[in-house]
Amino acid sequence: MIFQLLIAFFIYAFSFCMMENTIYRLNSNGVSEFSIIPLFTEGLIGPIRSLYLTLRYNGIKSLINYMMYLFINLNNMFGSTFFTFYILSIIENNFMPRSTYNYETISQINNPD
Numbered sequence: 001m002i003f004q005l006l007i008a009f010f011i012y013a014f015s016f017c018m019m020e021n022t023i024y025r026l027n028s029n030g031v032s033e034f035s036i037i038p039l040f041t042e043g044l045i046g047p048i049r050s051l052y053l054t055l056r057y058n059g060i061k062s063l064i065n066y067m068m069y070l071f072i073n074l075n076n077m078f079g080s081t082f083f084t085f086y087i088l089s090i091i092e093n094n095f096m097p098r099s100t101y102n103y104e105t106i107s108q109i110n111n112p113d
Contacts, residue, residue: 004081004084004088007084008077008081008083009077011080011084012043012076012077012079012080012081013039016039022038022039022042023036043076044077047070047076047078050066051063051067054066
């Protein structure tokens with residue numbers, strides 16, 4: 001679980017940093033300076049705020065459209081977490097060896113008919 005969340009955070013951080021004007025922001029003097037704060041404030045709180053504002057001013061149909069956008073967009077933690085868990089579950093179900101101690105094997109040992 002922690003491994004999946006770390007992968008999701010790195011995917012999120014990388015895609016968030018690839019957007020323009022996210023990590024390097026202009027200060028009041030017009031000088032570009034590095035700030036990691038938007039990664040946690042606008043990247044995590046921003047989608048929640050947008051969900052609320054979309055529901056309040058545009059209705060449920062727009063909210064559903066925005067939620068679908070959130071889950072395919074890797075620039076927020078929700079989309080990158082969904083993407084990571086989905087991809088890792090596909091890898092686990094299709095490419096990882098299955099245990100030989102499944103129900104059929106145990107039931108054949110207990111009932112040798």
